[in-house]
Amino acid sequence: MGLDRGSDLPLYQQVAAHLRNQILDGRLAAGTRLAGSRLLAAELGCSRAIVLTAFDLLYSEGYLRSVPRGGVEVAAIARPSGRGAPQPEAGTEGEWVSEAWRSVLDTGYEFDPASPFSPGTPDISEFPFDVWSRLLRQTWGNPASSACIDMPPLGWRPLREATAEYLGTVRGLLCQPDEVAITSASSGALNLCSRMLLNPGDEVWVEEPGFIEARWSLRAAGAKLVPVPVDDKGLIVAEGIRRAPRAKLAVVTPSHQFPLGIPMALERRQELLEWANRQGSWIIEDDYNSEFRHRGSMTASLKSLDRSGRVIYLGTFSKVMFPSLRIGYLVAGPRFIEAFGRGRARIDVHPAGTAQLALARFLRDGHLLRYLRRMRKVYADRQAAVLNAVERLMGADVEVMSQRAGLHLTVLFRPAMTARISDREVSRRSRGTGHFVQPLSQCYLGEPDRQGLVLGYGRLRAEEAFPHLSALAGLIGPAT
Template identity: 45%
Template sequence: MGRHARPVLASLGPMALDRAGAEPLHRQLYRALRQMVVDGRLRPGERLPPTRALSAEWGLSRNTVVTAYDTLLAEGYVTGRIGAGTFVATALPDRPPEGMARRVDARRGVGLSRRGMVLADAPAVPRDPLVRPFSLGTPDLGAFPFALWGQLLGRSWRVGGRGLAADPDPLGHPPLREAIAGYLRAVRAVRCEPEQVVIVSGAQQGLALVAQLLLDPGDSAWVETPGWPGNRAALLGAGARLVPVPVDAEGLDVAEGVRRGADARLALVTPSHQFPLGVTMSLGRRLQLLDWAAQQDAWIVEDDYDSEFRYAGPPLAALQGLDGAGRVVYVGSFGKVMFPALRLGYVVVPPDLVEPVRAARRHFDGGTSVVPQAALHRFLTDGHFASHLRAMRALYAGKRAAILDALGRGFAGLGRAEAGEAGMHVLLRLPDSVPDRVLSARAAAIGLTVPPLSSYGVDGAGGNGVVLGFAAHGVEALERAVGELARLTEAHPP
């Protein structure tokens, strides 16, 4: 079998054949197989079971199966290859015969709960599986030590053995929770004990879990605008009523948040590195926010987005470390530092929330897979994480400087590049004469991923610009892509 050949289907699954009916069995079998092809259950190029195997499985005569296959062949639903077998055709007939049940796309919302419909319509988190120039949130995968990671996975299995195969703690692998608590205390000035650390399948799951526990449908919640769509989606999924609060050079405008919704139940903020503006919340704003939460008996969810990659200024303490009232829930992830498919993050909850979170994890999903957690524990405690993080900071600092230099040269008079003190992206502000959504669409047509700033604002109020990720590509590729984007802007004025 060639390396791209499809395997023979072992079984076609259940089929409704009426052996006592008036219609011949070969016609019933033919219609059932035809419907499977039209429905997509049998995919183009898939190899059907041999006639002898299918007749034996269903207790049919071989002539019955052969006749059904021949009819499908005559109508163009399958093709036959001598010595190879029978395959679903890659190009199907344009119009199925009369009377055949057709696939009907269900309307979104039919049968969904109100919450389900809200989630279906929630703002989508941009994904770029091709990782094209300026893709957001993707680290430089070529710089990650995957061979070492594979060794740690194998070592974890050899040492952990049966212990890793047992039913896990819903809050996560205890050794990993202890290592994360120590790391956060030392590096981010987070005040926590291992018991407060909850391992989740990425920061997005952590945000959704917290929102489900802390919000009732109809509760108000502050969100940054512009801001990350996934944060809004997590709150909408819990039935929250969003209160968009603008962000300026000092971060979330707390006074404006109070004016728009003083009685909010929760505020979701990114104080260390705001997305997409890249600003850091000032100490004064942080203290204002904590005072508001204490007075209103409200919660603050701190999404510590991209805080690891800081290029200027002194290290910043987390907002959680300033909290003396136990009102801050801290959320982080390893995906940006290591690789996105790892899907491991953490939530640090106040002591009073530990047992409610444990119960929720037990009911929701039972906890996160423990095998990668054991490897991550070793990656942390053996010093590999700190070493990799140092290397990536230096690598990204060079890429950041290169893209800012290229933007300064290529967009002189066309835009203004802005970069915060941390993160994996820069912001290119555009004049009103260059609508960001128009430029984004034109860039996509030439293979560039250039998200418009306006798409990150609630009701489109995000400003005019484009957000450019720089981590996933080399300096030469970034400089070339900036040149292409600049030429596109000059050659096609909106």
């Protein structure tokens, strides 16, 4: 063996590890006498003290024993035979991964956050990192001991307070800090809610088409997913009742349906709440990107209509600030929040605390509100540029869905376009070109009844819209 003097592992531990592995592999059988410490040290080019320290470590672990006249030999130990259960190998997950998780791992899904058409990805080049870094330095220059040692499972109290104020200002959602939990983005909240609320086999309504990543947490919890179609008024509640009247949970995006962008009509919201109240079911409202409204008045959240505590409201700062922040929030009744906190404490203790202190200041000092006001104009201009390019390049072939809010829009293929090429073929052609685009049909659980493309524009500057859309249109080919 050779000693690596550049390694962080001390030399005596390197010697011990080498001998230990030879013993466990059977290359040094029980009773084998080892070379003397001086000879071994000379062979390794190290001091005798290093070898003796390695021997001492292996003595204490039971791998070596002393023999008369100062010799050292390998002790008799029970070694793994290697004839037990086969070790997991790539491609054999079905033998050892749970059935629920296997359905998640086997889900075909393609996503490229670096693509200019990545839906929901904000433009981090516009974010005020100078302000953010200053707040990080200030809050962690001399932090409270509780922030370092005893961060609450529900999140830093000042951040819960600031989030409640933020939601009242930005979304018109009036809530108290005791109704707010800080989470690991909205996906972390959905994951824990799924595990807390659902038993294996429970039915869950999901929008069709819908947000694929939300389905992963539900499937991992053992839920039976029931796709409920969406029309121009949002989720068709009557169809959900027909398919699964006793579903335990419904997961919806009522303010800005993903991927179609349609807001849920008031009568549908009332139907959904009435069903949940009647059945004692739960509703999870994912209010992603509702801060970015481009036209029309603000759509009230479903949670603001809830009078029975059946709606659990999810949101995230990651999509409006920068994705790796991984901080979101959950709003629900105090009893649910208390149970959520106890459940969180038993799984991973609390959300990562490093950024929570700075985020509380970022909110309280008004930095996020100023940033949102500026970015609404930026993203509205980008959406307008994309719409103009789509009309010029694909106008006869596609229908553009609702454009009221968010960082993406969906274009539906007209029949002539669908006859010529599938959305999955367009997506396949876009791989590796720097213009990857998600196909709408990927968002269906069942057989897609519509095809189209999900076009993000958060990272697409207005002047870049036509060149990028032109390159995408070139992959599709001219109409025949």
